[in-house]
Amino acid sequence: MSSTGEKPGVGVYVCIKCGQSLFLNDHSDTLPPCPKCHGTEFRP
Numbered sequence: 001m002s003s004t005g006e007k008p009g010v011g012v013y014v015c016i017k018c019g020q021s022l023f024l025n026d027h028s029d030t031l032p033p034c035p036k037c038h039g040t041e042f043r044p
Contacts, residue, residue, distance in 0.1 A: 002031055002041070002044070003040055005030060005031065006031050008042075008044070010024055011023070014042060018036050018037040
């Protein structure tokens with residue numbers, strides 16, 4: 001599991017709270033809060 005503010009790497013991350021998917025395309029990208037529900041925990 002990854003949380004907002006972490007740099008988990010390239011990939012798709014799914015919000016634990018609502019299921020919204022986020023795609024990070026660079027190893028330096030920081031995981032933002034979920035744009036849909038503002039959740040802060042994601043699974044790969």
